Amino acid sequence: MKFDVIIIGSGAAGMMCAAVAGQLGQRVLVLDHAKKIGEKIRISGGGRCNFTNLGTQSENFISQNRHFSKSALGRYSPHDFIELIERYGIAWHEKSKGQLFCDGPAQQIVDMLFAEMALGGVEVRANIAVSEIQKTPDGFRVVTTDGQYTCTSLVVACGGKSIPKIGASGLGFDIARQFGLKVIETAPALVPLTFSSADLEHFKALAGVAVPLRVSCHGINFDEDMLFTHRGLSGPAILQISSFWRLGDYLSLNLHPELDFGAVLRREKQQSGRRAIQTVLANYLPKRLAQMIAQKLDFDGNMADLDGAKMAELTGFLESWQVKPSGSEGYRTAEVTRGGVDTAEINAKTMESKSVPGLFFIGEVVDVTGWLGGYNFQWAWASGQAAGQVA
Ligand SMILES: Cc1cc2nc3c(=O)[nH]c(=O)nc-3n(C[C@H](O)[C@H](O)[C@H](O)COP(=O)(O)OP(=O)(O)OC[C@H]3O[C@@H](n4cnc5c(N)ncnc54)[C@H](O)[C@@H]3O)c2cc1C
Numbered sequence: 039m040k041f042d043v044i045i046i047g048s049g050a051a052g053m054m055c056a057a058v059a060g061q062l063g064q065r066v067l068v069l070d071h072a073k074k075i076g077e078k079i080r081i082s083g084g085g086r087c088n089f090t091n092l093g094t095q096s097e098n099f100i101s102q103n104r105h106f107s108k109s110a111l112g113r114y115s116p117h118d119f120i121e122l123i124e125r126y127g128i129a130w131h132e133k134s135k136g137q138l139f140c141d142g143p144a145q146q147i148v149d150m151l152f153a154e155m156a157l158g159g160v161e162v163r164a165n166i167a168v169s170e171i172q173k174t175p176d177g178f179r180v181v182t183t184d185g186q187y188t189c190t191s192l193v194v195a196c197g198g199k200s201i202p203k204i205g206a207s208g209l210g211f212d213i214a215r216q217f218g219l220k221v222i223e224t225a226p227a228l229v230p231l232t233f234s235s236a237d238l239e240h241f242k243a244l245a246g247v248a249v250p251l252r253v254s255c256h257g258i259n260f261d262e263d264m265l266f267t268h269r270g271l272s273g274p275a276i277l278q279i280s281s282f283w284r285l286g287d288y289l290s291l292n293l294h295p296e297l298d299f300g301a302v303l304r305r306e307k308q309q310s311g312r313r314a315i316q317t318v319l320a321n322y323l324p325k326r327l328a329q330m331i332a333q334k335l336d337f338d339g340n341m342a343d344l345d346g347a348k349m350a351e352l353t354g355f356l357e358s359w360q361v362k363p364s365g366s367e368g369y370r371t372a373e374v375t376r377g378g379v380d381t382a383e384i385n386a387k388t389m390e391s392k393s394v395p396g397l398f399f400i401g402e403v404v405d406v407t408g409w410l411g412g413y414n415f416q417w418a419w420a421s422g423q424a425a426g427q428v429a
Pocket residue numbers: 046047048049050051052069070071072075076078079081082083084087088089090166167168195196197198200201204205206207208209372373374400401402403411412413414415416418
């Protein structure tokens with residue numbers, strides 16, 4: 039019941055940290071309340087785990103301190119993780135924009151982490167609830183449904199609140215608060231956004247329509263695909279911008295960022311004046327979306343009917359359509375949790391609390407939230423590695 043290191047949470051960060059500490063000779067115990075370990079990794083990336091991004095930089099993370107992640111990311115790079123998976127013969131491919139996925143099932147990554155932990159003699163116990171953490175003169179006591187364990191170093195790796203169905207809880211934030219550490223307000227991120235019932239009525243005919251576009255909010259832009267759903271908006275463009283969106287904000291949508299719609303419409307008016315506006319729009323946009331735009335703007339005539347004011351209105355709409363989501367789908371479907379343990383409380387090199395020696399925070403529980411595209415796992419590996427070397 040006495041360990042050098044106890045890690046609460048056997049997710050990506052916890053398993054990486056355990057393997058590193060174990061292989062350095064520490065006696066390590068990993069505790070998790072989930073019945074099945076590694077579920078989030080198994081379902082990640084559509085079952086293929088987008089395990090890193092070749093372009094990972096601190097700029098790809100949202101945090102009160104955008105420099106905080108630099109140290110850990112600099113000392114454990116995407117190439118270090120590639121080298122690890124290649125040792126296990128895990129085949130991978132680059133999908134786009136530096137995003138690396140397994141060729142086969144994501145379970146291979148879970149199996150690899152278990153093998154790495156076994157090399158370090160790590161004990162992993164699932165289905166154990168933590169009821170209390172106590173400070174002792176030489177470390178910590180962890181009171182659980184399986185008895186009490188003591189350790190010199192306690193690593194909090196229990197992630198954020200996203201997807202409670204597979205084990206997410208707020209325990210990591212509670213532990214931080216128990217020890218007087220500040221927690222930056224948390225919110226669902228990388229999450230689909232919803233419409234009010236009035237707007238849904240308007241957009242319901244578009245459910246299932248996907249469109250490549252530029253979405254903007256607070257001066258941040260993403261050029262990705264957007265999907266209309268039965269609840270609102272989703273797809274990579276919306277997941278990305280959801281991390282920056284706040285309740286009450288509008289999103290600005292440019293439906294074809296590489297086109298100068300003003301010039302296109304003037305040319306179409308000259309060349310196709312007798313064609314219906316929605317038919318011409320359908321050359322550039324999905325047909326159902328083109329129909330919806332013509333109806334919404336009350337433009338049921340031909341291109342030749344568009345006078346200067348209407349041309350300007352249509353161009354403005356196509357280049358900066360303002361939509362106001364009413365909320366998000368919340369932690370039920372969010373890929374990550376924004377906010378978390380304040381980085382000002384943590385040593386960026388070791389992930390150890392500055393005020394409570396021996397207490398570490400790694401992975402998503404920290405106020406470091408990656409964009410969509412493999413960045414969150416890279417942060418889990420890198421912060422886990424950083425803590426594992428010293429815990
Ligand atoms: C559907 C989905 C797909 C994703 N796909 C990708 C992707 O392809 N690429 C990418 O980079 N990121 C992806 N992410 C994000 C990524 O999975 C997380 O950022 C990452 O797993 C965080 O790692 P972590 O170890 O910090 O936390 P987690 O992986 O969440 O692990 C935390 C662990 O702590 C345990 N725990 C929680 N509360 C308690 C408690 N009270 N007591 C004991 N144990 C507890 C949990 O059971 C869990 O095992 C995805 C997320 C989701 C939800």
